[in-house]
Amino acid sequence: MKKTSGMDRAVTGKWRPATQAVRGGTWRSEHGETSEALFLTSGYTYDDAATVAARFAGEAEGMTYSRLQNPTVAMLEERIALMEGAEACRAQASGMAAMTAALLCQLSAGDHVVAARAAFGSCRWLVDHLLPRFGIETSVIDSADDDAWEAAIRPNTKVFFFESPANPTLDIVDIAHVCGIARANGITSVVDNAFCSPVLQRPLEFGADVVAYSATKLMDGQGRVLAGAVCGTEQWVNEMLLPFQRNTGPNISPFNAWVVLKGLETLSLRAHQQSENALKLGQFMEGRVPVMLHPGLPSHPRHELAMRQMDACGPIFSFIVDGGRAQAHAILDALELIDISNNIGDARSLMCHPASTTHASMGEEARAEMGVAEGMLRINVGLEDVDDLIEDMDRALKIAGL
Ligand SMILES: *Cc1c(COP(=O)(O)O)cnc(C)c1O
Numbered sequence: 001m002k003k004t005s006g007m008d009r010a011v012t013g014k015w016r017p018a019t020q021a022v023r024g025g026t027w028r029s030e031h032g033e034t035s036e037a038l039f040l041t042s043g044y045t046y047d048d049a050a051t052v053a054a055r056f057a058g059e060a061e062g063m064t065y066s067r068l069q070n071p072t073v074a075m076l077e078e079r080i081a082l083m084e085g086a087e088a089c090r091a092q093a094s095g096m097a098a099m100t101a102a103l104l105c106q107l108s109a110g111d112h113v114v115a116a117r118a119a120f121g122s123c124r125w126l127v128d129h130l131l132p133r134f135g136i137e138t139s140v141i142d143s144a145d146d147d148a149w150e151a152a153i154r155p156n157t158k159v160f161f162f163e164s165p166a167n168p169t170l171d172i173v174d175i176a177h178v179c180g181i182a183r184a185n186g187i188t189s190v191v192d193n194a195f196c197s198p199v200l201q202r203p204l205e206f207g208a209d210v211v212a213y214s215a216t217k218l219m220d221g222q223g224r225v226l227a228g229a230v231c232g233t234e235q236w237v238n239e240m241l242l243p244f245q246r247n248t249g250p251n252i253s254p255f256n257a258w259v260v261l262k263g264l265e266t267l268s269l270r271a272h273q274q275s276e277n278a279l280k281l282g283q284f285m286e287g288r289v290p291v292m293l294h295p296g297l298p299s300h301p302r303h304e305l306a307m308r309q310m311d312a313c314g315p316i317f318s319f320i321v322d323g324g325r326a327q328a329h330a331i332l333d334a335l336e337l338i339d340i341s342n343n344i345g346d347a348r349s350l351m352c353h354p355a356s357t358t359h360a361s362m363g364e365e366a367r368a369e370m371g372v373a374e375g376m377l378r379i380n381v382g383l384e385d386v387d388d389l390i391e392d393m394d395r396a397l398k399i400a401g402l
Pocket residue numbers: 094095096097099120122123163167192194195213214215216217226227228344
């Protein structure tokens with residue numbers, strides 16, 4: 001394969017984000033294909049035994065096995081790193097593979113983790129159930145309480161772990177403040193940036209150490225594949241993440257990596273248009289439902305902070321109705337256009353009831369502590385005409401008595 005400028009940081013480092021989204025990381029073969037090639041191969045062959053020996057010894061560049069390197073996956077990793085402003089990135093099989101790898105690769109028995117209590121259900125499961133099984137202590141705190149982070153630090157605290165905005169409560173964390181406390185105390189901050197993607201929020205600019213993704217969400221953006229990514233410094237990725245990843249194998253399929261590469265080309269357009277639609281739909285609903293949890297609206301307690309950290313409000317928001325699960329389900333059942341679906345980041349508008357789906361398994365007590373009310377609904381606003389979305393929501397709310 002001939003390396004084109006796409007893989008040369010001296011050239012691509014100068015490009016602006018929109019250019020990186022369509023060209024960053026492109027690595028062309030001798031055929032000069034326009035679109036990134038899909039290398040569905042598990043292994044590689046070598047011209048002679050000395051070549052493969054040198055590659056295994058780390059003395060020569062080149063691929064050896066797709067759990068270690070794959071050209072299509074490498075293109076995705078380079079593009080995400082460029083968009084994120086990160087030195088390095090490794091793609092993963094799913095968002096949860098990314099979160100698990102980002103945490104387990106650097107933690108040992110006896111360490112302590114401080115995590116935001118409002119989080120995606122499986123992220124909470126890692127903190128509440130998986131890590132403690134391996135002797136890793138965990139504390140969950142109210143992430144909107146800026147003092148709670150420092151107060152939770154113990155001598156053995158190694159990692160801060162949070163999402164902003166959080167799923168599904170849309171809690172906003174002051175990223176610069178919390179990551180600053182982490183830095184000052186020798187703690188590694190791991191930020192799950194799934195609700196934003198690098199086009200809406202770049203946590204590294206606010207002092208985060210590691211940014212982890214469900215690329216299933218906005219990056220693919222068209223509801224097709226599971227994917228994940230972990231970004232950090234070259235040193236952290238090489239010394240912490242790579243030994244874990246190469247020996248445990250949470251790797252993404254080259255096919256899925258290729259699909260996400262295609263998604264990145266339109267990520268900025270989608271994320272900004274979906275944010276605009278989400279703002280308009282939110283403005284329509286404000287006052288009509290008792291509680292709006294929407295970072296783009298001044299009624300959000302951390303609206304100003306959110307808008308300082310994010311380039312736009314993002315496509316996802318939640319709201320709470322007084323009639324509990326029955327009224328929330330009635331709204332879902334009355335929708336004609338918006339799908340009942342628990343995915344987010346998709347170009348289609350999707351709505352779900354977290355208490356009976358994404359956050360069902362964590363139990364009532366943990367849901368109450370996190371603020372996942374029985375009457376909460378979460379919506380991902382898509383690329384449809386926003387007037388159609390407003391009409392659908394208006395009709396569904398009316399049918400449900402609102
Ligand atoms: C969806 C999601 C995940 C998990 O990602 P998968 O790709 O589904 O494994 C993790 N964190 C957040 C905030 C998410 O929304």
